[in-house]
Amino acid sequence: MLKKTMLAFALVCGTAIVGSPGASAGPQSCESRSNNTIAKLLECVTVDGVREHQAAFQAIADANAGIRTSGTPGYDQSAAYVADRMTAAGYKVTVQSFQFQTFISLTPSVLEQFAPTPVGPVVNNIMSYSGSGDVTAPVSTPSAITGCVASDFAGFTPGNIALISRGACTFAIKATNAFNAGAAGVVIYNNIPGTLNGTLGSTFTLNIGVTAVTQAVGQQLASTSGLVMRLKTDTFRGQATTSNVIAETKHGNKNNVVMVGAHLDSVNAGPGIQDNGSGSAAILEVAEQMAKVKPRNAVRFAWWGAEESGLVGSTHYVNGLSTAERNKIALYLNFDMIGSPNYFFGVYDGDESTFVKPPGFVPPGSAQIEDTFERYYNSVGEPFQDTDFSGRSDYGPFIAVGIPAGGLFTGAEGIKTAAEALTYGGTAGQQYDPCYHLACDTFANISLHALDVNSDAVAYATLNYAMSTELINGAKSKGNFKPDHDHDEVAA
Numbered sequence: 001m002l003k004k005t006m007l008a009f010a011l012v013c014g015t016a017i018v019g020s021p022g023a024s025a026g027p028q029s030c031e032s033r034s035n036n037t038i039a040k041l042l043e044c045v046t047v048d049g050v051r052e053h054q055a056a057f058q059a060i061a062d063a064n065a066g067i068r069t070s071g072t073p074g075y076d077q078s079a080a081y082v083a084d085r086m087t088a089a090g091y092k093v094t095v096q097s098f099q100f101q102t103f104i105s106l107t108p109s110v111l112e113q114f115a116p117t118p119v120g121p122v123v124n125n126i127m128s129y130s131g132s133g134d135v136t137a138p139v140s141t142p143s144a145i146t147g148c149v150a151s152d153f154a155g156f157t158p159g160n161i162a163l164i165s166r167g168a169c170t171f172a173i174k175a176t177n178a179f180n181a182g183a184a185g186v187v188i189y190n191n192i193p194g195t196l197n198g199t200l201g202s203t204f205t206l207n208i209g210v211t212a213v214t215q216a217v218g219q220q221l222a223s224t225s226g227l228v229m230r231l232k233t234d235t236f237r238g239q240a241t242t243s244n245v246i247a248e249t250k251h252g253n254k255n256n257v258v259m260v261g262a263h264l265d266s267v268n269a270g271p272g273i274q275d276n277g278s279g280s281a282a283i284l285e286v287a288e289q290m291a292k293v294k295p296r297n298a299v300r301f302a303w304w305g306a307e308e309s310g311l312v313g314s315t316h317y318v319n320g321l322s323t324a325e326r327n328k329i330a331l332y333l334n335f336d337m338i339g340s341p342n343y344f345f346g347v348y349d350g351d352e353s354t355f356v357k358p359p360g361f362v363p364p365g366s367a368q369i370e371d372t373f374e375r376y377y378n379s380v381g382e383p384f385q386d387t388d389f390s391g392r393s394d395y396g397p398f399i400a401v402g403i404p405a406g407g408l409f410t411g412a413e414g415i416k417t418a419a420e421a422l423t424y425g426g427t428a429g430q431q432y433d434p435c436y437h438l439a440c441d442t443f444a445n446i447s448l449h450a451l452d453v454n455s456d457a458v459a460y461a462t463l464n465y466a467m468s469t470e471l472i473n474g475a476k477s478k479g480n481f482k483p484d485h486d487h488d489e490v491a492a
């Protein structure tokens with residue numbers, strides 16, 4: 001559908017077919033010209049260009065134990081790659097280093113059943129900030145399956161492995177109660193279908209191994225008497241250094257800055273080529289193709305570190321700004337997972353038309369940013385839907401200080417509905433990203449169609465605001481760039 005729409009668009013603008021791989025971009029090549037209209041920029045922002053960066057991230061992960069986790073060489077080399085490309089493109093680049101409490105699983109966690117029957121390895125996902133250990137012991141459950149209060153472990157046999165259900169309190173509280181009751185290890189099972197990827201939080205320091213299994217496996221184990229299992233975890237928890245990469249245009253109003261960001265780090269389980277190589281690569285490609293544009297507003301691109309450890313990099317950045325510096329930021333656009341294989345086109349619900357938030361949670365201006373993305377999807381004939389402004393990604397620290405934000409999301413561990421499958425295609429009943437936070441989140445874990453559409457959406461919004469934020473904060477811009485109106489008008 002997208003391609004047909006694009007052909008119509010190209011005809012209107014008399015340029016080459018937009019976004020199709022290998023299409024030459026007319027007399028002046030993309031690298032040498034100023035892509036100062038939406039039509040020209042979208043022509044040069046190609047899915048192949050974005051994939052080139054994802055391939056570079058994959059190669060970096062391959063060379064570094066398969067991960068790009070903050071605090072590891074895989075992340076540092078990803079940051080160096082971005083910094084080098086942005087410096088070569090003529091941006092003012094700053095690498096902002098900071099310390100954070102990291103967690104690294106040094107070897108894959110092992111969970112095995114020995115009795116009543118030797119079943120062998122059981123699929124499990126270590127909890128972030130788990131301690132280390134190698135124990136083989138009987139498995140028992142607390143009196144209340146969620147283990148949220150110490151008395152739930154009255155009568156628990158010290159030295160056993162505790163089997164606990166998700167729900168009602170944090171994973172850290174469950175593990176602490178078990179530890180205090182003398183448990184030698186902890187297995188937490190999900191309380192809904194699907195994999196459980198959880199964290200104990202960076203303040204968890206007890207030396208006990210904690211891992212997670214699905215609801216089905218957990219309920220089966222809980223109903224097995226005479227259960228004996230082995231749990232082996234081998235982790236590092238401690239202070240590590242990582243960084244944010246910030247790249248700003250040399251031109252444009254520095255008192256009315258447009259920020260565009262994506263986290264660059266992966267979880268510890270895999271290379272993170274969709275989460276969040278997709279967003280990192282898309283904003284890198286857009287920045288490169290905008291390199292010769294003279295924006296009216298300064299544009300500041302940001303690649304965040306340690307997002308997977310709790311939005312640490314973006315929080316460090318915002319907390320490091322003075323009030324005056326914060327007031328110079330007109331808006332923040334966030335792109336975290338924009339190419340999910342079983343995607344939907346989600347737009348952060350800035351006008352709270354679907355997901356109502358506490359008063360003051362969503363800063364004014366965020367609704368207009370939502371409109372911008374919806375206008376883009378309409379202009380290329382793509383369906384879209386609201387997605388929760390949950391604060392689960394790097395826009396969180398920005399909206400917390402009143403900076404309007406928006407962004408896109410194509411789905412993670414959530415399950416696609418039958419209605420969504422009718423709208424977007426793909427598979428109902430399956431996760432939007434079946435490889436979310438797993439080792440299989442590789443170069444192959446992508447929807448090229450979603451990535452293609454969304455890379456153009458990133459370009460469309462970024463250039464629109466680079467030229468005018470009048471609709472967001474009333475800031476007038478010189479020149480005749482009409483903000484945010486109909487696609488073609490902008491292109492003319």
Ligand SMILES: [Zn+2]
Binds near residue numbers: 263
């Ligand atoms: Zn992410």
